[in-house]
Amino acid sequence: MYADETTDRLIGTMLAHYQITAKLGEGGMGVVYRALDTKLDREVALKILPAGVTTTTETRIRFEREVKVIAALNHPNIVTVHAIEHTETHTFFAMELVDGPPLDQLLQTRALPLARYFEIALSLTDAVSCAHDQGITHRDLKPANIVVDKQGRLKVLDFGLAKLKSMAIEDFAQTVALPGSITVEGRIVGTVAYMSPEQAEGKSVDPRSDIFSLGIILYQMATGQIPFRGDTPVSTMSAILKDTPTPVTELNQTLPHHLGRIIRRCLAKDPGRRYQSVRDLHNDLLDLREEIDSGEMSVPAMEANGPRRRLGARRLLVVGLLLVVVAAATVSFWPPGSDTVTPVVPSTPELSVTPLTRSGAIDLACLSPDGKYLAYVRAEDGQRSLWLRQIATGSDLEIVPATAGLLSDPQFSPDGDFIYYHLARGESEKSRGDIHRVPLVGGRSRRVVSGASGEFAISPDGTLAFNRHEDMNRHIMLLSRGEDGETSELVTYSVLTSHELAISPDGSMVATCRIPAAGIGEIVTAVPLDGGPARDFGDELWNGVAGLAWLPDGQSVL
Incomplete structure:
Protein backbone atom coordinates (compact mmCIF):
# COMPACT_ATOMS: atom_id res chain seq x y z
CA MET A 1 0.00 0.00 0.00
CA TYR A 2 2.63 2.51 1.11
CA ALA A 3 5.77 0.86 -0.22
CA ASP A 4 7.94 2.92 -2.51
CA GLU A 5 11.49 2.86 -3.89
CA THR A 6 12.84 4.92 -0.96
CA THR A 7 11.68 2.48 1.69
CA ASP A 8 12.74 -0.58 -0.36
CA ARG A 9 16.29 0.86 -0.58
CA LEU A 10 16.55 0.93 3.21
CA ILE A 11 17.38 -2.79 3.28
CA GLY A 12 21.09 -3.18 4.04
CA THR A 13 21.47 0.38 5.33
CA MET A 14 21.88 1.89 8.80
CA LEU A 15 19.12 3.96 10.36
CA ALA A 16 20.44 5.56 13.51
CA HIS A 17 22.12 2.60 15.24
CA TYR A 18 19.86 0.00 13.58
CA GLN A 19 21.07 -2.10 10.66
CA ILE A 20 18.07 -2.97 8.47
CA THR A 21 18.21 -6.53 7.18
CA GLY A 27 0.17 -1.72 6.75
CA GLY A 28 -1.94 1.33 7.28
CA MET A 29 0.65 2.95 9.56
CA GLY A 30 3.84 2.19 7.68
CA VAL A 31 6.45 -0.38 6.67
CA VAL A 32 7.96 -2.89 9.09
CA TYR A 33 11.56 -4.11 8.85
CA ARG A 34 13.74 -6.62 10.61
CA ALA A 35 16.82 -4.88 11.99
CA LEU A 36 19.80 -5.36 14.29
CA ASP A 37 20.18 -3.02 17.24
CA THR A 38 23.96 -2.58 17.13
CA LYS A 39 24.11 -1.02 20.60
CA LEU A 40 22.41 -3.90 22.40
CA ASP A 41 23.23 -6.58 19.80
CA ARG A 42 19.67 -7.82 19.47
CA GLU A 43 17.20 -8.19 16.65
CA VAL A 44 14.22 -5.86 16.63
CA ALA A 45 11.37 -4.81 14.37
CA LEU A 46 11.38 -1.24 13.07
CA LYS A 47 8.17 0.43 12.00
CA ILE A 48 8.86 3.35 9.70
CA LEU A 49 6.55 5.91 8.20
CA PRO A 50 7.15 5.83 4.44
CA ALA A 51 8.68 8.73 2.61
CA GLY A 52 6.11 11.30 1.56
CA VAL A 53 3.73 10.32 4.33
CA THR A 54 5.87 11.61 7.18
CA THR A 55 5.57 15.11 5.78
CA THR A 56 1.96 15.43 6.93
CA THR A 57 1.33 16.58 10.46
CA GLU A 58 -1.73 14.37 10.77
CA THR A 59 0.16 11.15 10.02
CA ARG A 60 3.03 12.11 12.30
CA ILE A 61 0.57 12.67 15.15
CA ARG A 62 -1.05 9.29 14.52
CA PHE A 63 2.35 7.60 14.46
CA GLU A 64 3.51 9.11 17.73
CA ARG A 65 0.18 8.25 19.31
CA GLU A 66 0.65 4.60 18.31
CA VAL A 67 4.04 4.46 20.00
CA LYS A 68 2.78 6.01 23.24
CA GLU A 85 13.55 7.43 17.09
CA HIS A 86 13.70 10.42 14.75
CA THR A 87 16.24 11.09 11.99
CA GLU A 88 16.39 13.82 9.37
CA THR A 89 14.56 11.59 6.91
CA HIS A 90 12.52 9.14 8.96
CA THR A 91 10.49 8.71 12.10
CA PHE A 92 10.27 5.17 13.43
CA PHE A 93 10.13 3.06 16.54
CA ALA A 94 11.86 -0.11 17.59
CA MET A 95 9.79 -2.91 19.00
CA GLU A 96 10.04 -6.54 20.00
CA LEU A 97 10.62 -8.84 17.05
CA VAL A 98 8.11 -11.69 17.08
CA ASP A 99 9.50 -14.52 15.00
CA GLY A 100 6.51 -16.50 13.79
CA PRO A 101 3.59 -16.55 11.37
CA PRO A 102 0.51 -14.36 11.72
CA LEU A 103 -2.67 -16.12 12.75
CA ASP A 104 -4.27 -15.72 9.32
CA GLN A 105 -1.58 -17.96 7.83
CA LEU A 106 -2.29 -20.62 10.44
CA LEU A 107 -6.01 -20.50 9.83
CA GLN A 108 -6.39 -20.22 6.06
CA THR A 109 -9.47 -22.42 5.49
CA ARG A 110 -9.25 -24.73 8.50
CA ALA A 111 -10.43 -24.57 12.07
CA LEU A 112 -8.09 -24.90 15.03
CA PRO A 113 -8.16 -27.99 17.25
CA LEU A 114 -10.26 -27.26 20.31
CA ALA A 115 -7.38 -27.33 22.83
CA ARG A 116 -5.33 -24.93 20.69
CA TYR A 117 -8.44 -22.83 20.11
CA PHE A 118 -8.83 -22.16 23.82
CA GLU A 119 -5.11 -21.44 24.27
CA ILE A 120 -5.16 -18.72 21.62
CA ALA A 121 -8.62 -17.36 22.50
CA LEU A 122 -7.78 -17.00 26.19
CA SER A 123 -4.41 -15.34 25.52
CA LEU A 124 -6.00 -12.99 22.99
CA THR A 125 -8.91 -11.93 25.18
CA ASP A 126 -6.62 -11.47 28.19
CA ALA A 127 -4.35 -9.19 26.16
CA VAL A 128 -7.20 -7.08 24.79
CA SER A 129 -8.76 -6.87 28.25
CA CYS A 130 -5.47 -5.48 29.57
CA ALA A 131 -5.52 -2.78 26.88
CA HIS A 132 -9.12 -1.91 27.66
CA ASP A 133 -8.25 -1.59 31.34
CA GLN A 134 -5.82 1.15 30.29
CA GLY A 135 -8.51 2.96 28.31
CA ILE A 136 -7.22 1.73 24.94
CA THR A 137 -9.44 0.43 22.14
CA HIS A 138 -7.53 -1.36 19.36
CA ARG A 139 -10.03 -0.77 16.53
CA ASP A 140 -8.22 -3.03 14.05
CA LEU A 141 -8.18 -6.50 15.58
CA LYS A 142 -7.70 -9.17 12.90
CA PRO A 143 -5.68 -12.38 12.45
CA ALA A 144 -3.00 -10.50 10.49
CA ASN A 145 -2.30 -8.45 13.64
CA ILE A 146 -1.94 -11.55 15.81
CA VAL A 147 1.37 -13.42 15.58
CA VAL A 148 2.23 -16.79 17.11
CA ASP A 149 5.93 -17.21 17.87
CA LYS A 150 7.96 -20.42 17.60
CA GLN A 151 7.13 -21.30 21.21
CA GLY A 152 3.42 -21.05 20.45
CA ARG A 153 2.95 -17.79 22.36
CA LEU A 154 0.58 -15.21 20.98
CA LYS A 155 1.37 -11.53 20.49
CA VAL A 156 -1.10 -8.82 19.54
CA LEU A 157 0.47 -6.29 17.17
CA ASP A 158 -0.31 -2.93 15.63
CA PHE A 159 -2.14 -0.74 18.06
CA GLY A 160 -1.68 1.99 15.45
CA LEU A 161 -5.42 2.52 15.28
CA ALA A 162 -5.87 2.46 19.04
CA LYS A 163 -8.03 5.14 20.56
CA LEU A 164 -7.30 6.54 23.99
CA LYS A 165 -10.41 7.74 25.77
CA SER A 166 -8.63 10.96 26.66
CA MET A 167 -7.37 11.62 23.13
CA ALA A 168 -9.39 10.99 19.97
CA ILE A 169 -8.11 12.02 16.58
CA GLU A 170 -10.84 11.63 13.99
CA ASP A 171 -11.40 12.43 10.35
CA PHE A 172 -8.24 11.21 8.71
CA ALA A 173 -7.69 9.19 5.55
CA GLN A 174 -7.09 5.50 5.94
CA THR A 175 -6.75 2.57 3.58
CA VAL A 176 -9.11 -0.27 4.37
CA ALA A 177 -8.48 -3.75 3.03
CA LEU A 178 -10.25 -7.06 2.64
CA PRO A 179 -8.67 -10.48 2.29
CA GLY A 180 -8.25 -11.09 -1.40
CA SER A 181 -6.56 -7.72 -2.11
CA ILE A 182 -9.74 -5.63 -2.19
CA THR A 183 -8.73 -2.10 -1.16
CA VAL A 184 -10.32 1.30 -1.16
CA GLU A 185 -9.41 4.76 0.09
CA GLY A 186 -11.78 6.16 2.69
CA ARG A 187 -12.23 7.50 6.14
CA ILE A 188 -13.32 4.36 7.94
CA VAL A 189 -10.64 3.17 10.36
CA GLY A 190 -10.05 -0.57 10.40
CA THR A 191 -10.11 -3.63 8.16
CA VAL A 192 -13.51 -4.12 6.60
CA ALA A 193 -13.94 -7.86 7.10
CA TYR A 194 -13.33 -7.48 10.86
CA MET A 195 -15.21 -4.24 11.47
CA SER A 196 -17.99 -3.77 13.96
CA GLN A 220 -12.87 -17.89 12.01
CA MET A 221 -10.74 -19.88 14.44
CA ALA A 222 -13.69 -22.23 15.06
CA THR A 223 -14.71 -22.75 11.42
CA GLY A 224 -11.92 -21.61 9.10
CA GLN A 225 -14.36 -19.08 7.60
CA ILE A 226 -15.15 -15.44 8.20
CA PRO A 227 -18.80 -14.82 9.14
CA PHE A 228 -19.47 -11.83 6.88
CA ARG A 229 -18.56 -11.88 3.21
CA GLY A 230 -19.00 -9.70 0.17
CA ASP A 231 -17.48 -9.13 -3.25
CA THR A 232 -16.67 -5.52 -2.42
CA PRO A 233 -15.98 -3.53 0.75
CA VAL A 234 -19.46 -2.02 0.51
CA SER A 235 -21.20 -5.39 0.24
CA THR A 236 -19.08 -6.73 3.09
CA MET A 237 -20.04 -3.81 5.32
CA SER A 238 -23.66 -4.37 4.34
CA ALA A 239 -23.36 -8.00 5.46
CA ILE A 240 -21.90 -6.89 8.79
CA LEU A 241 -24.81 -4.50 9.31
CA LYS A 242 -27.64 -6.82 8.20
CA ASP A 243 -26.71 -10.49 7.92
CA THR A 244 -26.89 -13.22 10.56
CA PRO A 245 -23.95 -15.60 10.13
CA THR A 246 -24.35 -19.37 10.00
CA PRO A 247 -23.94 -20.80 13.53
CA VAL A 248 -20.45 -22.13 14.13
CA THR A 249 -21.87 -25.43 15.38
CA ASP A 270 -26.34 -3.80 19.06
CA PRO A 271 -23.28 -3.05 21.26
CA GLY A 272 -25.56 -3.10 24.29
CA ARG A 273 -26.29 -6.79 23.69
CA ARG A 274 -22.72 -7.92 23.36
CA TYR A 275 -20.47 -8.74 26.26
CA GLN A 276 -19.95 -5.45 28.04
CA SER A 277 -16.30 -6.21 28.73
CA VAL A 278 -13.65 -8.46 27.25
CA ARG A 279 -12.99 -9.73 30.77
CA ASP A 280 -16.52 -11.20 30.85
CA LEU A 281 -15.87 -12.85 27.48
CA HIS A 282 -12.54 -14.20 28.71
CA ASN A 283 -14.16 -15.61 31.85
CA ASP A 284 -16.90 -17.37 29.88
CA LEU A 285 -14.30 -18.98 27.61
CA LEU A 286 -12.25 -20.00 30.64
CA ASP A 287 -15.31 -21.49 32.36
CA LEU A 288 -16.23 -23.44 29.24
CA ARG A 289 -12.75 -24.91 28.88
CA GLU A 290 -12.72 -25.91 32.55
CA GLU A 291 -16.13 -27.55 32.21
CA ILE A 292 -14.93 -29.54 29.20
CA ASP A 293 -11.63 -30.50 30.83
CA SER A 294 -13.36 -31.62 34.02
CA GLY A 295 -15.98 -33.63 32.14
CA GLU A 296 -18.81 -31.44 33.43
CA MET A 297 -19.62 -30.69 29.79
CA SER A 298 -18.90 -32.95 26.86
CA VAL A 299 -18.34 -31.99 23.24
CA PRO A 300 -20.09 -33.73 20.33
CA ALA A 301 -16.97 -35.50 19.10
CA MET A 302 -16.67 -37.22 22.47
CA GLU A 303 -20.27 -38.40 22.66
CA ALA A 304 -21.80 -41.64 21.50
CA ASN A 305 -25.43 -41.03 22.37
CA GLY A 306 -25.92 -37.28 22.16
CA PRO A 307 -24.85 -34.51 24.51
CA ARG A 308 -24.70 -35.19 28.21
CA ARG A 309 -24.35 -32.66 30.98
CA ARG A 310 -23.87 -33.04 34.70
CA LEU A 311 -26.04 -30.99 36.99
CA GLY A 312 -24.05 -27.86 37.83
CA ALA A 313 -23.70 -26.53 41.35
CA ARG A 314 -25.98 -23.55 40.77
CA ARG A 315 -28.69 -25.72 39.25
CA LEU A 316 -28.36 -28.13 42.18
CA LEU A 317 -28.85 -25.20 44.52
CA VAL A 318 -32.04 -24.17 42.77
CA VAL A 319 -33.42 -27.71 42.71
CA GLY A 320 -32.52 -28.15 46.34
CA LEU A 321 -34.26 -24.95 47.33
CA LEU A 322 -37.31 -26.10 45.43
CA LEU A 323 -37.37 -29.29 47.48
CA VAL A 324 -36.85 -27.48 50.78
CA VAL A 325 -38.94 -24.35 50.38
CA VAL A 326 -41.95 -25.42 48.30
CA ALA A 327 -44.72 -26.56 50.63
CA ALA A 328 -46.37 -28.96 48.25
CA ALA A 329 -47.30 -32.61 48.09
CA THR A 330 -45.34 -35.00 45.93
CA VAL A 331 -47.53 -37.35 43.95
CA SER A 332 -46.39 -40.35 41.95
CA PHE A 333 -47.74 -41.43 38.62
CA TRP A 334 -50.62 -43.88 39.01
CA PRO A 335 -49.87 -46.81 36.72
CA PRO A 336 -52.78 -48.87 35.38
CA GLY A 337 -54.07 -51.38 37.96
CA SER A 338 -52.56 -49.68 41.01
CA ASP A 339 -54.78 -49.21 44.04
CA THR A 340 -52.59 -46.86 46.02
CA VAL A 341 -50.20 -44.02 45.50
CA THR A 342 -46.70 -44.43 46.89
CA PRO A 343 -45.47 -41.09 48.24
CA VAL A 344 -42.00 -39.91 47.28
CA VAL A 345 -39.93 -38.27 50.02
CA PRO A 346 -37.07 -36.35 48.39
CA SER A 347 -33.73 -36.06 50.12
CA THR A 348 -32.62 -32.59 51.14
CA PRO A 349 -28.88 -31.95 50.92
CA GLU A 350 -27.19 -29.23 52.97
CA LEU A 351 -27.59 -25.96 51.12
CA SER A 352 -26.49 -22.37 51.29
CA VAL A 353 -28.43 -19.37 50.00
CA THR A 354 -26.76 -16.46 48.21
CA PRO A 355 -28.81 -13.41 47.17
CA LEU A 356 -28.29 -12.52 43.51
CA THR A 357 -30.22 -9.25 43.48
CA ARG A 358 -31.12 -6.70 46.13
CA SER A 359 -33.29 -4.22 44.25
CA GLY A 360 -36.56 -5.52 45.62
CA ALA A 361 -38.09 -5.08 42.16
CA ILE A 362 -37.66 -8.64 40.85
CA ASP A 363 -40.96 -10.34 40.11
CA LEU A 364 -40.17 -13.56 38.23
CA ALA A 365 -36.88 -15.26 37.37
CA CYS A 366 -35.38 -18.36 35.77
CA LEU A 367 -31.89 -19.84 35.51
CA SER A 368 -30.20 -20.74 32.22
CA PRO A 369 -29.48 -24.44 31.53
CA ASP A 370 -25.76 -23.93 32.20
CA GLY A 371 -26.41 -21.99 35.40
CA LYS A 372 -24.50 -18.91 34.22
CA SER A 395 -23.57 -7.47 35.24
CA ASP A 396 -27.17 -6.79 34.15
CA LEU A 397 -28.54 -6.16 30.66
CA GLU A 398 -32.06 -5.12 29.69
CA ILE A 399 -33.10 -7.34 26.77
CA VAL A 400 -36.80 -6.45 26.52
CA PRO A 401 -37.74 -2.92 27.57
CA ALA A 402 -41.00 -2.09 29.30
CA THR A 403 -43.86 -2.26 26.81
CA ALA A 404 -47.63 -2.34 26.65
CA GLY A 405 -48.98 -5.54 28.20
CA LEU A 406 -48.06 -7.64 31.20
CA LEU A 407 -44.74 -9.44 30.74
CA SER A 408 -44.38 -12.70 32.68
CA ASP A 409 -43.11 -16.28 32.83
CA PRO A 410 -39.56 -16.00 31.43
CA GLN A 411 -38.08 -19.35 30.38
CA PHE A 412 -34.86 -20.38 28.68
CA SER A 413 -34.96 -22.62 25.63
CA PRO A 414 -33.36 -26.04 26.29
CA ASP A 415 -30.20 -25.02 24.40
CA GLY A 416 -29.97 -21.72 26.29
CA ASP A 417 -29.96 -19.64 23.11
CA PHE A 418 -33.35 -17.96 23.61
CA ILE A 419 -35.53 -16.60 26.37
CA TYR A 420 -39.27 -17.07 25.95
CA TYR A 421 -41.85 -14.97 27.77
CA HIS A 422 -45.61 -14.38 27.83
CA LEU A 423 -46.99 -10.93 27.09
CA ALA A 424 -50.58 -10.67 28.31
CA ARG A 425 -52.96 -8.12 26.86
CA GLY A 426 -55.08 -7.81 29.99
CA GLU A 427 -54.35 -6.90 33.59
CA SER A 428 -53.62 -10.47 34.71
CA GLU A 429 -50.72 -12.75 33.88
CA SER A 453 -53.52 -17.82 27.91
CA GLY A 454 -51.45 -18.07 31.05
CA GLU A 455 -48.37 -20.16 31.50
CA PHE A 456 -46.51 -22.27 28.96
CA ALA A 457 -43.84 -24.97 29.03
CA ILE A 458 -40.98 -25.99 26.75
CA SER A 459 -40.03 -29.60 26.04
CA PRO A 460 -36.41 -30.77 25.60
CA ASP A 461 -36.82 -30.66 21.80
CA GLY A 462 -38.18 -27.10 21.88
CA THR A 463 -41.88 -27.91 21.55
CA LEU A 464 -44.12 -25.38 23.29
CA ALA A 465 -47.12 -26.38 25.37
CA PHE A 466 -49.60 -23.62 26.14
CA ASN A 467 -53.20 -22.89 27.00
CA ARG A 468 -55.75 -21.14 24.84
CA HIS A 469 -58.94 -19.75 26.38
CA GLU A 470 -61.97 -20.34 24.17
CA ASP A 471 -65.68 -21.24 24.29
CA MET A 472 -66.85 -19.86 27.60
CA ASN A 473 -63.90 -20.59 29.87
CA ARG A 474 -62.93 -23.82 28.12
CA HIS A 475 -59.15 -24.10 28.11
CA ILE A 476 -57.78 -26.16 25.26
CA MET A 477 -54.18 -27.29 25.56
CA LEU A 478 -52.23 -26.95 22.33
CA LEU A 479 -48.62 -27.65 21.56
CA SER A 480 -46.40 -25.84 19.08
CA ARG A 481 -42.82 -25.95 17.97
CA GLY A 482 -42.87 -22.20 17.72
CA GLU A 483 -40.86 -21.87 14.52
CA ASP A 484 -41.40 -18.68 12.48
CA GLY A 485 -44.67 -18.02 14.32
CA GLU A 486 -46.31 -21.20 13.01
CA THR A 487 -48.17 -23.40 15.47
CA SER A 488 -48.45 -27.14 14.97
CA GLU A 489 -51.40 -28.57 16.89
CA LEU A 490 -50.08 -31.85 18.24
CA VAL A 491 -52.57 -32.38 21.06
CA THR A 492 -55.94 -30.85 21.88
CA TYR A 493 -57.05 -31.63 25.40
CA SER A 494 -60.66 -30.54 25.57
CA VAL A 495 -61.42 -30.68 29.27
CA LEU A 496 -61.47 -27.75 31.65
CA THR A 497 -57.93 -27.20 32.88
CA SER A 498 -55.95 -24.78 34.98
CA HIS A 499 -53.14 -22.70 33.59
CA GLU A 500 -50.43 -24.92 35.09
CA LEU A 501 -48.25 -26.82 32.61
CA ALA A 502 -45.01 -28.80 33.05
CA ILE A 503 -43.36 -31.07 30.48
CA SER A 504 -41.70 -34.28 31.67
CA PRO A 505 -37.90 -34.61 31.52
CA ASP A 506 -38.07 -36.95 28.52
CA GLY A 507 -40.56 -34.69 26.71
CA SER A 508 -43.21 -37.39 26.45
CA MET A 509 -45.91 -35.93 28.72
CA VAL A 510 -47.22 -32.63 29.97
CA ALA A 511 -48.56 -32.34 33.51
CA THR A 512 -51.51 -30.04 34.15
CA CYS A 513 -54.58 -29.85 36.35
CA ARG A 514 -58.04 -30.76 35.16
CA ILE A 515 -61.25 -29.61 36.76
CA PRO A 516 -63.60 -32.54 37.47
CA ALA A 517 -67.22 -32.57 36.35
CA ALA A 518 -68.36 -31.36 39.77
CA GLY A 519 -66.40 -28.18 39.14
CA ILE A 520 -64.72 -28.31 42.57
CA GLY A 521 -60.98 -28.64 43.08
CA GLU A 522 -58.33 -29.79 40.64
CA ILE A 523 -56.83 -33.18 39.78
CA VAL A 524 -53.21 -33.38 38.66
CA THR A 525 -53.07 -35.25 35.36
CA ALA A 526 -50.54 -36.13 32.66
CA VAL A 527 -51.26 -35.85 28.93
CA PRO A 528 -49.03 -37.83 26.54
CA LEU A 529 -47.62 -35.72 23.71
CA ASP A 530 -48.30 -38.52 21.25
CA GLY A 531 -52.03 -37.92 21.58
CA GLY A 532 -52.83 -40.82 23.91
CA PRO A 533 -55.37 -40.62 26.72
CA ALA A 534 -54.67 -38.50 29.78
CA ARG A 535 -53.90 -40.30 33.03
CA ASP A 536 -54.40 -38.84 36.51
CA PHE A 537 -51.90 -38.73 39.35
CA GLY A 538 -54.46 -40.29 41.69
CA ASP A 539 -57.93 -38.91 42.43
CA GLU A 540 -57.06 -36.40 45.14
CA LEU A 541 -58.56 -32.94 44.81
CA TRP A 542 -56.28 -29.95 45.17
CA GLN A 555 -42.76 -40.45 37.34
CA SER A 556 -43.60 -37.86 39.99
CA VAL A 557 -44.43 -34.18 40.17
CA LEU A 558 -44.22 -31.49 42.81
Missing part, protein backbone atom coordinates in the same frame (compact mmCIF):
# COMPACT_ATOMS: atom_id res chain seq x y z
CA ALA A 22 14.82 -7.39 5.68
CA LYS A 23 11.33 -6.12 5.02
CA LEU A 24 8.67 -7.87 7.09
CA GLY A 25 5.48 -6.22 5.90
CA GLU A 26 3.47 -3.06 5.55
CA VAL A 69 -0.22 3.70 23.34
CA ILE A 70 1.83 0.53 22.92
CA ALA A 71 4.52 1.70 25.31
CA ALA A 72 1.88 2.17 28.00
CA LEU A 73 0.94 -1.49 27.87
CA ASN A 74 2.66 -4.26 29.81
CA HIS A 75 1.36 -7.72 28.98
CA PRO A 76 3.08 -10.92 27.83
CA ASN A 77 0.74 -11.19 24.84
CA ILE A 78 1.19 -7.61 23.60
CA VAL A 79 4.25 -6.60 21.59
CA THR A 80 6.82 -4.58 23.58
CA VAL A 81 8.03 -1.17 22.39
CA HIS A 82 11.71 -0.46 23.02
CA ALA A 83 12.22 3.07 21.72
CA ILE A 84 11.01 5.84 19.44
CA PRO A 197 -21.32 -2.39 12.70
CA GLU A 198 -20.62 0.95 14.36
CA GLN A 199 -17.25 1.16 12.59
CA ALA A 200 -18.89 0.33 9.27
CA GLU A 201 -21.31 3.21 9.80
CA GLY A 202 -18.49 5.59 10.73
CA LYS A 203 -19.81 6.03 14.26
CA SER A 204 -17.88 6.57 17.46
CA VAL A 205 -16.53 3.33 18.91
CA ASP A 206 -15.75 2.03 22.37
CA PRO A 207 -14.26 -1.27 23.66
CA ARG A 208 -17.40 -3.16 22.61
CA SER A 209 -16.32 -2.62 19.00
CA ASP A 210 -13.24 -4.73 19.73
CA ILE A 211 -15.54 -7.40 21.18
CA PHE A 212 -17.35 -7.67 17.83
CA SER A 213 -13.99 -7.98 16.03
CA LEU A 214 -12.94 -10.63 18.54
CA GLY A 215 -16.18 -12.46 17.75
CA ILE A 216 -15.23 -12.55 14.07
CA ILE A 217 -11.77 -13.89 14.93
CA LEU A 218 -13.23 -16.51 17.28
CA TYR A 219 -15.69 -17.51 14.53
CA GLU A 250 -23.45 -26.01 11.97
CA LEU A 251 -20.15 -25.47 10.18
CA ASN A 252 -18.13 -27.44 12.74
CA GLN A 253 -20.24 -30.02 14.54
CA THR A 254 -17.40 -31.05 16.87
CA LEU A 255 -17.65 -27.75 18.76
CA PRO A 256 -19.32 -27.49 22.17
CA HIS A 257 -22.70 -25.86 21.76
CA HIS A 258 -22.02 -23.15 24.33
CA LEU A 259 -19.04 -21.89 22.35
CA GLY A 260 -21.49 -21.02 19.58
CA ARG A 261 -23.55 -19.02 22.03
CA ILE A 262 -20.48 -17.13 23.27
CA ILE A 263 -19.52 -16.21 19.71
CA ARG A 264 -23.06 -15.18 18.81
CA ARG A 265 -23.15 -12.83 21.76
CA CYS A 266 -19.90 -11.20 20.60
CA LEU A 267 -21.47 -10.70 17.15
CA ALA A 268 -24.63 -8.96 18.34
CA LYS A 269 -25.33 -5.96 16.10
CA TYR A 373 -27.35 -16.51 33.52
CA LEU A 374 -30.46 -15.37 35.32
CA ALA A 375 -33.38 -13.99 33.32
CA TYR A 376 -35.76 -11.96 35.40
CA VAL A 377 -38.74 -9.65 35.14
CA ARG A 378 -38.22 -6.27 36.73
CA ALA A 379 -41.38 -4.51 37.89
CA GLU A 380 -41.09 -0.77 38.50
CA ASP A 381 -43.57 2.10 38.26
CA GLY A 382 -46.30 -0.25 37.05
CA GLN A 383 -44.25 -1.51 34.10
CA ARG A 384 -42.35 -4.72 33.51
CA SER A 385 -39.16 -5.30 31.56
CA LEU A 386 -37.01 -8.40 30.96
CA TRP A 387 -33.41 -8.42 32.14
CA LEU A 388 -30.44 -10.78 31.92
CA ARG A 389 -27.80 -11.11 34.61
CA GLN A 390 -24.43 -12.81 34.20
CA ILE A 391 -24.11 -14.48 37.59
CA ALA A 392 -20.31 -14.66 37.68
CA THR A 393 -19.83 -10.92 37.15
CA GLY A 394 -23.11 -9.51 38.45
CA LYS A 430 -53.32 -15.37 32.96
CA SER A 431 -54.96 -13.08 30.41
CA ARG A 432 -54.93 -13.93 26.73
CA GLY A 433 -51.78 -12.78 25.03
CA ASP A 434 -48.80 -13.91 22.99
CA ILE A 435 -45.63 -15.91 23.56
CA HIS A 436 -42.44 -14.20 22.39
CA ARG A 437 -38.81 -15.19 22.27
CA VAL A 438 -35.65 -13.07 22.26
CA PRO A 439 -32.09 -14.27 21.49
CA LEU A 440 -29.80 -14.37 24.49
CA VAL A 441 -27.00 -12.74 22.49
CA GLY A 442 -29.08 -9.90 21.08
CA GLY A 443 -31.67 -9.31 18.43
CA ARG A 444 -35.30 -8.39 18.18
CA SER A 445 -37.97 -10.11 20.17
CA ARG A 446 -40.28 -12.21 17.97
CA ARG A 447 -43.79 -13.49 18.54
CA VAL A 448 -44.00 -17.27 18.15
CA VAL A 449 -47.54 -18.00 19.41
CA SER A 450 -50.67 -15.82 19.34
CA GLY A 451 -53.66 -16.12 21.62
CA ALA A 452 -51.98 -18.03 24.45
CA ASN A 543 -56.91 -26.24 45.47
CA GLY A 544 -54.77 -23.46 44.03
CA VAL A 545 -52.14 -25.68 42.42
CA ALA A 546 -49.11 -23.63 41.32
CA GLY A 547 -45.55 -24.30 40.26
CA LEU A 548 -45.98 -27.81 38.87
CA ALA A 549 -42.57 -29.45 38.37
CA TRP A 550 -41.48 -32.95 37.43
CA LEU A 551 -38.92 -34.83 39.47
CA PRO A 552 -35.95 -36.22 37.52
CA ASP A 553 -37.41 -39.75 37.49
CA GLY A 554 -40.23 -38.59 35.18
